[in-house]
Amino acid sequence: MESKSRVLIVGVTGRLGRHLAEASLSSGHPTYALVRATTLTSSPEKSQLLQSLVSSGLQLVQGSLEDYPVVVETIKQVDVVISALGSFQIMDQKNIIRAIKEAGCVKRFIPSEFGSDPEKIRLPDPSYTFHAKKSEIRRIIREEGIPFTFISCNYFATFLLPSLVQPGLKCPPRDKVFIYGDGNTKAIFVKEEDVAAFTIKAMDDTRTLNKTVYLRPPGNIQSFNEIVQLWEVKIGKTLEKIYVPEEQVLKIIEENSYPSNFEMVFIYSAFIKGDHIYFSIKDSGVEATELYPDHKYTTISEYLDTLL
Amino acid sequence: MESKSRVLIVGVTGRLGRHLAEASLSSGHPTYALVRATTLTSSPEKSQLLQSLVSSGLQLVQGSLEDYPVVVETIKQVDVVISALGSFQIMDQKNIIRAIKEAGCVKRFIPSEFGSDPEKIRLPDPSYTFHAKKSEIRRIIREEGIPFTFISCNYFATFLLPSLVQPGLKCPPRDKVFIYGDGNTKAIFVKEEDVAAFTIKAMDDTRTLNKTVYLRPPGNIQSFNEIVQLWEVKIGKTLEKIYVPEEQVLKIIEENSYPSNFEMVFIYSAFIKGDHIYFSIKDSGVEATELYPDHKYTTISEYLDTLL
Numbered sequence: 001m002e003s004k005s006r007v008l009i010v011g012v013t014g015r016l017g018r019h020l021a022e023a024s025l026s027s028g029h030p031t032y033a034l035v036r037a038t039t040l041t042s043s044p045e046k047s048q049l050l051q052s053l054v055s056s057g058l059q060l061v062q063g064s065l066e067d068y069p070v071v072v073e074t075i076k077q078v079d080v081v082i083s084a085l086g087s088f089q090i091m092d093q094k095n096i097i098r099a100i101k102e103a104g105c106v107k108r109f110i111p112s113e114f115g116s117d118p119e120k121i122r123l124p125d126p127s128y129t130f131h132a133k134k135s136e137i138r139r140i141i142r143e144e145g146i147p148f149t150f151i152s153c154n155y156f157a158t159f160l161l162p163s164l165v166q167p168g169l170k171c172p173p174r175d176k177v178f179i180y181g182d183g184n185t186k187a188i189f190v191k192e193e194d195v196a197a198f199t200i201k202a203m204d205d206t207r208t209l210n211k212t213v214y215l216r217p218p219g220n221i222q223s224f225n226e227i228v229q230l231w232e233v234k235i236g237k238t239l240e241k242i243y244v245p246e247e248q249v250l251k252i253i254e255e256n257s258y259p260s261n262f263e264m265v266f267i268y269s270a271f272i273k274g275d276h277i278y279f280s281i282k283d284s285g286v287e288a289t290e291l292y293p294d295h296k297y298t299t300i301s302e303y304l305d306t307l308l
Numbered sequence: 309m310e311s312k313s314r315v316l317i318v319g320v321t322g323r324l325g326r327h328l329a330e331a332s333l334s335s336g337h338p339t340y341a342l343v344r345a346t347t348l349t350s351s352p353e354k355s356q357l358l359q360s361l362v363s364s365g366l367q368l369v370q371g372s373l374e375d376y377p378v379v380v381e382t383i384k385q386v387d388v389v390i391s392a393l394g395s396f397q398i399m400d401q402k403n404i405i406r407a408i409k410e411a412g413c414v415k416r417f418i419p420s421e422f423g424s425d426p427e428k429i430r431l432p433d434p435s436y437t438f439h440a441k442k443s444e445i446r447r448i449i450r451e452e453g454i455p456f457t458f459i460s461c462n463y464f465a466t467f468l469l470p471s472l473v474q475p476g477l478k479c480p481p482r483d484k485v486f487i488y489g490d491g492n493t494k495a496i497f498v499k500e501e502d503v504a505a506f507t508i509k510a511m512d513d514t515r516t517l518n519k520t521v522y523l524r525p526p527g528n529i530q531s532f533n534e535i536v537q538l539w540e541v542k543i544g545k546t547l548e549k550i551y552v553p554e555e556q557v558l559k560i561i562e563e564n565s566y567p568s569n570f571e572m573v574f575i576y577s578a579f580i581k582g583d584h585i586y587f588s589i590k591d592s593g594v595e596a597t598e599l600y601p602d603h604k605y606t607t608i609s610e611y612l613d614t615l616l
Contacts, residue, residue, distance in 0.1 A: 045475070
């Protein structure tokens with residue numbers, strides 16, 4: 001019987017990391033997480049999460065990415081390394097790459113991307129540096145000849161969708177909605193659990209070796225107008241619609257400095273520029289839905305049901 | 309009959325700004341707000357807020373702090389300027405100071421502080437620059453001879469308290485609580501509405517001219533242990549307590565880069581260093597409770613009732 005590959009997850013207490021650990025453990029992979037000693041007391045939320053993951057079989061390795069010997073020793077014990085580090089720690093992945101190179105046993109490295117393809121994005125500043133860092137990590141991985149898979153899953157469902165893409169709101173509006181752009185550009189939102197399940201499938205798949213995998217399931221692709229329409233049907237009410245044209249959106253981004261324009265930058269990228277979808281993936285990667293046609297993704301419509 | 313002073317509020321759509329506008333309007337002051345044209349479409353939340361304030365009598369002036377002539381013309385029409393700009397815009401107040409100087413009619417300027425006294429704080433980095441900027445604004449105001457009041461209201465009730473000072477949690481815990489430090493240092497939390505009401509009283513008061521006013525009402529001062537105890541009585545249950553010693557807290561701050569250590573830095577400042585309370589205000593300012601002994605503040609205990 002084929003033994004399951006051993007997985008190390010870095011960034012396990014983050015937004016995606018917890019789901020990666022759950023998906024890996026429930027698929028029977030021996031799963032390790034590199035966790036700082038202080039993380040256990042830094043917040044009750046993280047402490048509780050780690051306890052629950054450990055009781056499911058997660059093996060904690062105490063250490064940080066700055067403890068280089070610990071990183072190398074840990075990586076020597078695994079076949080796959082998945083990084084789910086947050087956007088402020090993208091460059092810290094250089095230490096992981098160096099340790100993977102030294103350990104020499106890793107069959108696949110999945111760096112922290114889990115968003116738009118950083119080499120295809122046409123975002124306005126200041127997010128440019130955000131994607132530039134991810135591109136730089138890609139460059140180093142290729143240069144070092146490390147076997148990789150890049151996961152381009154576009155936006156997480158819990159980003160923007162919970163307010164029906166209305167900055168500042170905590171839940172979807174029930175009377176009036178702002179639509180940024182003309183509302184016809186398609187964007188993609190995938191639930192974190194689906195991204196994690198998919199990543200665990202892809203990490204051992206020879207078809208994804210040294211490829212970018214794009215997650216664009218049909219039920220997860222909708223325009224702003226379509227999302228609003230879905231919501232209107234669900235609540236049984238027509239909303240007043242206020243269209244904010246592209247030039248106005250750019251002005252909002254320009255006049256509000258980072259980080260207060262953060263959401264608007266990503267709204268612009270997805271719903272106006274169409275950075276998610278309007279490019280050919282033929283030469284750069286593979287389509288997730290073709291690799292695993294049977295995987296059932298939570299659709300945008302199903303996600304909106306949970307907000308009712 | 310004495311006419312009410314005319315007030316300009318900058319940053320009216322922020323966390324405190326809305327309450328300042330409401331307090332000013334309900335006290336009968338002609339109230340103006342400098343608002344960018346794009347703010348009306350930047351988010352449904354802000355648009356709705358502005359509509360509601362305008363219907364209460366707020367007079368919107370369209371413009372930004374970069375439109376210097378607009379700023380000067382607006383300031384020429386008022387007696388008091390209150391800035392409630394967010395922490396990323398502290399240095400933008402230089403434009404306000406320059407315009408106040410040119411307008412020559414302003415009887416009081418209240419810059420955006422509304423936190424701990426930036427000249428007394430002993431926070432570890434990276435928040436140091438945050439307070440250094442506020443100190444720099446104080447220096448310029450004094451140098452230019454602009455009549456001022458600095459409001460040192462300590463922490464807002466909606467910061468840290470909603471989770472009973474548990475980073476990452478959205479509501480107070482009901483089984484286990486982390487206590488950072490030994491739990492005996494006193495901290496101060498005041499509701500935004502009270503800070504705003506107080507600021508509007510202080511802006512015309514000769515006793516607060518060129519002074520720092522400290523808000524430290526007795527019912528708003530509690531130690532970590534006392535806050536937990538209050539909560540235990542309210543929910544009728546004893547919580548398991550995990551004490552995280554000071555050295556551990558400092559390690560958490562050091563190992564987690566900004567902004568993920570943001571909350572912990574402020575927890576350390578208030579609940580371990582006691583930056584709020586353990587200094588003499590004799591020479592530097594006046595105690596709010598002595599100026600207006602009749603004002604009724606929402607106490608920490610009353611605020612916790614709203615979380616049940």
